[in-house]
Amino acid sequence: MSDPAASSTQSRLLHRLSHLLQRNWRSLVLFIPFFWLLLFFLAPFFIVLKISLAETIIASPPFTPMIEWVDEGIMHIRVVIDNYAYLWEDDLYAKTYLNSIKISSISTILCLLIGYPMAYAIVRSSHTTKHILLMLVILPFWTSFLLRVYAWMGLLADQGTINNLLIAIGIIDEPLRMLYTPFAVYVGIVYTYVPFMILPLYANMEKIDWTLLEAAADLGAKPMTTFFTVTLPITLPGIIAGSLLVFIPATGEYVIPDLLGGGNVLMIGRVLYNEFNANIDWPVASAVAIALLLLLVLPMMLYQHMQAKQVEAE
Amino acid sequence: MSQSIDYNDRPWLDPEAEPFIKVQSVSKHFGDFTAVDSVDLEIYKGELFCLLGGSGCGKTTLLRMLAGFETPSSGSILIDGVNMTDVPPYERPVNMMFQSYALFPHMTVESNVGYGLRRDGIAKEEIRQRVEDMLAMVELTQFRKRKPHQLSGGQKQRVALARSLIKQPKMLLLDEPLAALDKRLRVQTQYELMNIQDKLGVTFVVVTHDQEEAMTLSTRIAVMDLGRFQQIGTPTEIYEFPSSRLVATFIGNANMFEGRVTENGIDHVIVESKDPACSFYIDHGMSIAEGSKVWVALRPEKIQVSKQPPGDSNFNCIKGMVNDIGYLGGTSTYRVLIGDDRIVEITSPNLSRPKDGNPPIDWDEEIYLSWEASNPVVLTK
Numbered sequence: 118m119s120d121p122a123a124s125s126t127q128s129r130l131l132h133r134l135s136h137l138l139q140r141n142w143r144s145l146v147l148f149i150p151f152f153w154l155l156l157f158f159l160a161p162f163f164i165v166l167k168i169s170l171a172e173t174i175i176a177s178p179p180f181t182p183m184i185e186w187v188d189e190g191i192m193h194i195r196v197v198i199d200n201y202a203y204l205w206e207d208d209l210y211a212k213t214y215l216n217s218i219k220i221s222s223i224s225t226i227l228c229l230l231i232g233y234p235m236a237y238a239i240v241r242s243s244h245t246t247k248h249i250l251l252m253l254v255i256l257p258f259w260t261s262f263l264l265r266v267y268a269w270m271g272l273l274a275d276q277g278t279i280n281n282l283l284i285a286i287g288i289i290d291e292p293l294r295m296l297y298t299p300f301a302v303y304v305g306i307v308y309t310y311v312p313f314m315i316l317p318l319y320a321n322m323e324k325i326d327w328t329l330l331e332a333a334a335d336l337g338a339k340p341m342t343t344f345f346t347v348t349l350p351i352t353l354p355g356i357i358a359g360s361l362l363v364f365i366p367a368t369g370e371y372v373i374p375d376l377l378g379g380g381n382v383l384m385i386g387r388v389l390y391n392e393f394n395a396n397i398d399w400p401v402a403s404a405v406a407i408a409l410l411l412l413l414v415l416p417m418m419l420y421q422h423m424q425a426k427q428v429e430a431e
Numbered sequence: 432m433s434q435s436i437d438y439n440d441r442p443w444l445d446p447e448a449e450p451f452i453k454v455q456s457v458s459k460h461f462g463d464f465t466a467v468d469s470v471d472l473e474i475y476k477g478e479l480f481c482l483l484g485g486s487g488c489g490k491t492t493l494l495r496m497l498a499g500f501e502t503p504s505s506g507s508i509l510i511d512g513v514n515m516t517d518v519p520p521y522e523r524p525v526n527m528m529f530q531s532y533a534l535f536p537h538m539t540v541e542s543n544v545g546y547g548l549r550r551d552g553i554a555k556e557e558i559r560q561r562v563e564d565m566l567a568m569v570e571l572t573q574f575r576k577r578k579p580h581q582l583s584g585g586q587k588q589r590v591a592l593a594r595s596l597i598k599q600p601k602m603l604l605l606d607e608p609l610a611a612l613d614k615r616l617r618v619q620t621q622y623e624l625m626n627i628q629d630k631l632g633v634t635f636v637v638v639t640h641d642q643e644e645a646m647t648l649s650t651r652i653a654v655m656d657l658g659r660f661q662q663i664g665t666p667t668e669i670y671e672f673p674s675s676r677l678v679a680t681f682i683g684n685a686n687m688f689e690g691r692v693t694e695n696g697i698d699h700v701i702v703e704s705k706d707p708a709c710s711f712y713i714d715h716g717m718s719i720a721e722g723s724k725v726w727v728a729l730r731p732e733k734i735q736v737s738k739q740p741p742g743d744s745n746f747n748c749i750k751g752m753v754n755d756i757g758y759l760g761g762t763s764t765y766r767v768l769i770g771d772d773r774i775v776e777i778t779s780p781n782l783s784r785p786k787d788g789n790p791p792i793d794w795d796e797e798i799y800l801s802w803e804a805s806n807p808v809v810l811t812k
Contacts, residue, residue: 331500332533334520336547336598346546350537 169403200404221367232314297379305373314359321355442475457506466492468658481645484655526600532591534579707769712746714804731778
């Protein structure tokens, strides 16, 4: 049988706990995602940073420890920045970084050119069509990303659907070389990331007061002038959000250049993979990763800044 | 002295005057819905013309067709003698002030106001000067560097007005220009708007659902319903001589009595109503057949209230009981019960202060309502 005194203590404890919870639920709610980020993003980041400051050895794990206990309780800290120096000296890395940025920049612009009119058309369409069109934009996410890239391999191959079709029609005699070229990589990246451009643009355009365009026309602006003086500036936050959502992941993209570009298109994701798996050089691979992160932090911070400014304006 | 009409203030009476805007049998259909139904309208230079009506009556559609945002399904629109029916908005010599103001959120007050001039490729220095003058006129000079979201409702309204006037349009269209302002500001802005219109001599066409606004602002009012004009006239004409029951009840309040013409003399008409039982003697002749069904409209302020019978006439007098009193300070509104269930509304000025704290007329008091023979309006539709 339960002791009445104990049960009373228990209930008092429970009461106090619930009281505490009620008062601090905000901090608690914030703490959970914060803890998640700490555990799964910040901690791995520091591990990678640590590995990037080590040297390769043939052992398991294949790098030297940072902190070693020499006898008599002397702590030995070893920090090596050779890996970063190596990235700097070997121009393969600089070239790869630049190539990655070039490919993701061009892809972002292509996504914008395709996504902007699409988002505009979706916003201006009737209520029912709008939902169908939005659904179609989201639909590709329902199948595996990898599967869709493999499908593009089938489409773009020398004996693939597109070449077979073009030859059957008689437009070409020899198959066009598309797979394993930069063209295939652009197709893959633009295809994959266009929804990430459309959705933030749609969200931005959905809030626009369209009488602004009528006001511009009323004041003598032709459609083109209206677009450049009114539509474009007020959709700029959406353009920036969409561009960053495309640019940042596209820069670090691995699967698409690997499957569609073969060995012909060097992107930083592939180099990273090679260092880790082919060369088993974890420290250099980690340095590549850290350098990539630094390269991407800048636009991310820019995005944050823009968002903060927009919130402030509203 | 012979009576002469001053055509300057009332150009629509001048048989020689050429209308500035001609709307000729214009219709607009949206699918099965007819927003504007074969409408004819002539507006003269310098007028402040109001399109008045409830929501969905077609007034905004008509305004948007004048601006060029909608193309008429049929009919034509002439502005200053030029056919504008299919001319896009950016080539029309008219400007519009939007109900939402539609100020460009990414531009300062200054750039908003100068937007129209920049589109015309006017020299920078001239733009600067004209923007400055316009901002001075609407008293916004010190706010010229602000963005729209940093302005109050009244300031936004003035920016919108300045922006739409800066190109010196031949006609300014205003869509519910005062709807977004609170009451006190609205009254003040009303008079500002009239002053500016007077000063610039621009023809204003105002869309509004607010009859008080229409009455104060306009030279003429067009009352719209179901895509058609019910009546076009000066505020006085519309109020004192409404052409239909709809106009009589839409503009101000009116007590409506249904009855039949029992006598039609040369200089008078007599109408008998059954509910409440009352005889109306109207002191002017009308071309109505005896026995035909009519409605008599009586404005609340045109009825006198007295405790004693006002005379021994059988006409234009009715007995009732005070059911409700609304004391508004300057005036009081009495709701008087006639018979069992008929309520007649009366507005009466409070000419003297109540003695000993007793109101001149109290609840549940029996009173007599009477009116002059010229006050009832006989309506046939």
